[in-house]
Amino acid sequence: MVNVMTAQTNSRNGLILWLAPPLLWFTVFMLVPYALLFYYSLGSVEYMTFKPGFSFANLGRVLTSAPYLAVLLKSFKLGVITAVGATIAAFPVAFCLAFHTTSRTTRTFVYFLVIVPWWASYLVKAYAWKTILGSNGLINSLLMSLHLINEPLTFFLYNQFSVALTLIYIFTPFAILSIYAQLERIPTNVIEGAKNLGATDFEVFRRVIVPLSLPGVVAGAVITFSLSFGDFVAPALVGGPDAVMISNIVVNLLGVAFDWPMAAAIGIVVIAFAMTLISVAQYLEHKAAVRF
Amino acid sequence: MRALGNRHLAWSLAFAVLAFLYLPLLVMAAFSFNDSSYTGLPFTGMTIHWYTDLIENGQIVDSIGASVYVALGVVALSTLFGLPAAIALDRYSFPFKEAFRRVVLLPIALPGVITGVSLLLFYMLIGIKLSLNTIILGQGTGLMCVTITEVFARLQQIGRNQEEAARNLGATEAEVFWRVILPNIRSALIGAALITFSVSFDEIAVTYLLTGRSNTLPMTIWSMLRRSATPEVNAVSTVVVVASIVLVVVGIRLARGSRAGRAEWSL
Numbered sequence: 001m002v003n004v005m006t007a008q009t010n011s012r013n014g015l016i017l018w019l020a021p022p023l024l025w026f027t028v029f030m031l032v033p034y035a036l037l038f039y040y041s042l043g044s045v046e047y048m049t050f051k052p053g054f055s056f057a058n059l060g061r062v063l064t065s066a067p068y069l070a071v072l073l074k075s076f077k078l079g080v081i082t083a084v085g086a087t088i089a090a091f092p093v094a095f096c097l098a099f100h101t102t103s104r105t106t107r108t109f110v111y112f113l114v115i116v117p118w119w120a121s122y123l124v125k126a127y128a129w130k131t132i133l134g135s136n137g138l139i140n141s142l143l144m145s146l147h148l149i150n151e152p153l154t155f156f157l158y159n160q161f162s163v164a165l166t167l168i169y170i171f172t173p174f175a176i177l178s179i180y181a182q183l184e185r186i187p188t189n190v191i192e193g194a195k196n197l198g199a200t201d202f203e204v205f206r207r208v209i210v211p212l213s214l215p216g217v218v219a220g221a222v223i224t225f226s227l228s229f230g231d232f233v234a235p236a237l238v239g240g241p242d243a244v245m246i247s248n249i250v251v252n253l254l255g256v257a258f259d260w261p262m263a264a265a266i267g268i269v270v271i272a273f274a275m276t277l278i279s280v281a282q283y284l285e286h287k288a289a290v291r292f
Numbered sequence: 293m294r295a296l297g298n299r300h301l302a303w304s305l306a307f308a309v310l311a312f313l314y315l316p317l318l319v320m321a322a323f324s325f326n327d328s329s330y331t332g333l334p335f336t337g338m339t340i341h342w343y344t345d346l347i348e349n350g351q352i353v354d355s356i357g358a359s360v361y362v363a364l365g366v367v368a369l370s371t372l373f374g375l376p377a378a379i380a381l382d383r384y385s386f387p388f389k390e391a392f393r394r395v396v397l398l399p400i401a402l403p404g405v406i407t408g409v410s411l412l413l414f415y416m417l418i419g420i421k422l423s424l425n426t427i428i429l430g431q432g433t434g435l436m437c438v439t440i441t442e443v444f445a446r447l448q449q450i451g452r453n454q455e456e457a458a459r460n461l462g463a464t465e466a467e468v469f470w471r472v473i474l475p476n477i478r479s480a481l482i483g484a485a486l487i488t489f490s491v492s493f494d495e496i497a498v499t500y501l502l503t504g505r506s507n508t509l510p511m512t513i514w515s516m517l518r519r520s521a522t523p524e525v526n527a528v529s530t531v532v533v534v535a536s537i538v539l540v541v542v543g544i545r546l547a548r549g550s551r552a553g554r555a556e557w558s559l
Binding site for chain 1 (some may be wrong): 298302306310312373379386397399401403412413414495532536537
């Protein structure tokens, strides 16, 4: 009895010891700032100074009025396009890594080839596409020197296409790593079992590999979606007026319009959305989870 | 046989994707040696001019130092606060644990700009001046989830048997931590530190909003890109890519060492 008591006290002391520092950290640097964000979103701006208030008008505007809602939806759309595009591009590489590398050296080398572009500077990757798609860029120079065109083509750059392409480019390595981590865990005997029971390679792929890869696909797609949804580098570098995304709006509201309450209101809506997304992702991963 | 389907088809698709991943980087590296002040065809000759410019550019050298300082600070904070959070989440049950988990994971899904804005309001309220340290606090909050998820996953993997054995043999809580838990999660901590370092070194959104007078490397490159697209940008980018290759090689080596260590253990 005494022993159980001390064990419990010990465990409670241990819990406090481990939990207190991070709890304090997240309270001070996350929850308090979020509360401030909410407080600011209820106020208004007059002559560039903040006026406290208690109005949900700003939050309402984010969800109903045209520019904000439209940009939110566009960011959502570009996030989905990026997640789907990166998953499609990633699957063949992850598949080869998991099933068609004959030696450990080949596997390590291909893995390395995937990691390098993932770790390469983000800005650099976005900028690189500018040098390819721009009016002085590689494609246009090539087409002009072949005399296929006389004027540089402008539809490659500064639109939603170039933003989507750049984001897919940036997040494909991440999707590869995420899907590969899952494919690697599929036991060989599951595949052999299916083959012995008469499944063709395509059937094994469609009915064994793809379903079992879903946890990795979902995990990768969720992160790819949220990182590209909130991206503000690609739209600023390779996007035009047509490809402004939600983070760019927030930055503009702060730096150009000094409309803090509106920026804060967008922040609150995006936080709520991210919370929902995490819950949905946890549910999906739980549903798709497989134990070998 | 693990091989599945048409090997040639699979590899040609994979090669196409790898080419897609490398084409832009190679184009950029090629143009960094082009002797022309604008990035485009045709090549007008080889030069290392843009690289020597870089070394003489004090702003870039300073900002590399600033980035290293910030990244090390973020790694230190993430380890110091992320490790206890992972242990609390794995080893204990407490009220509102699910809520705590969600809050801790939230920055993964939240745009950096939003983290930045909320912290900016906070700094204004308590009157902190923006500096490299305010960037560290912001990035630390955003990136702590990396350490937490990595260490948490490892703790789940290793289970509690050794820990309980050590306790039964009379080890104190401190001994259990230093001599059982820490050696087991060491490689996860190193891995998390490497990821955190590289993400922090490259971070823009939070930094953009919380930066004071001195700038990190991405912010310096950012302002160069917005001003003009000189080939100097290609040169600095190529240097950054080569540096990241070196880091990746070191990282893979470290990870492999730890994997071997783990295999030994499981025997």
